[in-house]
Amino acid sequence: MNEDALIARINELYKKSKEEGxxxxxxxxxxxxxxxxxxxxxxxxxxxxxxxxxxxKFNN
Incomplete structure (x- = not known):
């Protein structure tokens, strides 16, 4: 699973958790x-x- 798909699935589960559990x-x-x-x-x-x-570092 690439990073974009991973984030999309995390967001999908988060949204579902708020709406219906x-x-x-x-x-x-x-x-x-x-x-x-x-x-x-x-x-x-x-x-x-x-x-x-x-x-x-340069000393002046």
Whole structure:
């Protein structure tokens, strides 16, 4: 599942939870999807940080 599909499904479950409630299976799915999304965000952030190099300090 790509990131866009993941977000769409999380939003779909959220909307359903507010309108009519979720089954236990849907609650478990929502929890797993949220955790997966958080892991994706963490991994993307780590990748961005690993590409950053510190600037050299120049003494004036």
């Amino acid at each position: 979720l089954t236990d299976i849907e609650k478990e799915e929502q929890d797993k999807l949220r955790k997966k999304y958080i892991e994706l965000v963490k991994n993307n952030f780590r990748a961005q940080l690993s590409g950053i190099k510190p600037k050299k």
